[in-house]
Amino acid sequence: MTTVITLLIIVLLANITNIIDFFNKGEEGEKIAVIDETGVLFDPFQNQLKAIDKDIQLKKFTGDKTKADKQVQNGDFDGVLVLSNNQENLPAAVYRSLTISNTSLLSSLENGLQQMKTQMAATQMNLSQEQLTKLYEPVSLKKVALEKDAKTEEELSQARGLVYVLLFVIYFAVIMYANMIAMEVATEKSSRVMEILISSVPPIKQMFAKILGVGLLGLLQLALMLGVAYFSLKQNMDSMEGGFFDVYGFGDVPVATLVYAFVFFLLGYFLYATLAAFLGSLVSRIEDVNQLITPMTYLLIIGFMIAMFGLVKPDATFITVTSYIPFFTPMLMFMRVGMLNLPIWEPILGIVILLVTIILFAIFGAKVYKGGVLLYGKSSSFKDIKKAMQLTKNE
Helix, strand or coil: CHHHHHHHHHHHHHCHHHHHHHHHCCCCCCEEEEEECCCCCHHHHHHHHHHHCCCCEEEECCCCHHHHHHHHHCCCCCEEEEEEECCCCCEEEEEECCCCCCHHHHHHHHHHHHHHHHHHHHHHCCCCHHHHHHHCCCCCCCCCCCCCCCCCHHHHHHHHHHHHHHHHHHHHHHHHHHHHHHHHHHHHHHCCHHHHHHHHCCHHHHHHHHHHHHHHHHHHHHHHHHHHHHHHHHHCHHHHCCCHHHHCCCCCCCHHHHHHHHHHHHHHHHHHHHHHHHHHCCCCCHHHHHHHHHHHHHHHHHHHHHHHHHCCCCCCHHHHHHCCCCCCHHHHHHHHHHHCCCCCHHHHHHHHHHHHHHHHHHHHHHHHHHHHCCCCCCCCCCCHHHHHHHHHHHC
């Protein structure tokens, strides 16, 4: 049911633009009463605002501010804009409404006033339209990468968007499924089901079966979620033109990046799942699980935060060094592979480090798990690892 609900939420989010348009259909834009104290600013301001947001309706108001405020309170207008001139004979304004929470409307009004002020200031300084255009023309700055096969600015933006999304997937998936394993082990111990299980299935076999089982469940759920998200977005690309999807396009995704995402997700999962399994075996009550796995969660959070910083500066020495620390490698090495043109030995070295660490944790974790499932009573300390190891030796 959770998977089905999640898929429905993904479809809903992918169609959010169409849903908003459906509910906004037939609605009129904001109505703003304008009191022009100068007598000459209303028309040029209206022309400027139409180019910014055509849905905002301006109406010239002939009464005083008190009367306009009352009409705002009655719901006839969304706000009152008082236009005037400052000491330099340039436009100034005061906006009055019940609340100032509509930042989109305020931003449009401010932009319209700014453009009108710019034109009036240019007229006072006898600047022609051509001179004004040159004044605000963006400076030309060409970026040239000297490294062979370096990514272009467009490719970097696309890579950044893809890596950003996949980092979230890796982070949340690993933390969710690793916690699930720890909770499952603690639940079996608290309900005494564990005593029945270990009499028929060796604890070590049970531990790896649980890790593989939850891992397959996670892959199935992720495949469904990503598949539904991809096809939903494909169907609604026309309504999502501009903004995020223009800057961080996902049209030409390199196959290598997706392969690395899959590999580092799997390795990250097995690393933290092994940790979670033997930590979960140390507790007898579900209430103690979060306390014992908190350090593991902190490691994931630290790695994720470093990866977010690395999206801005992926070639920093600090990022390079920390990408070889096993607990951070799944996210940081993947981020570097997606953003930079790394020599093939670097991601391979990261994969080897992860595999070696997983094997060591599996050997150590199996010994802890074998004794840990026999431990009962309150557990709130890593000293219980030593007790679990002693129980394993005594068997």
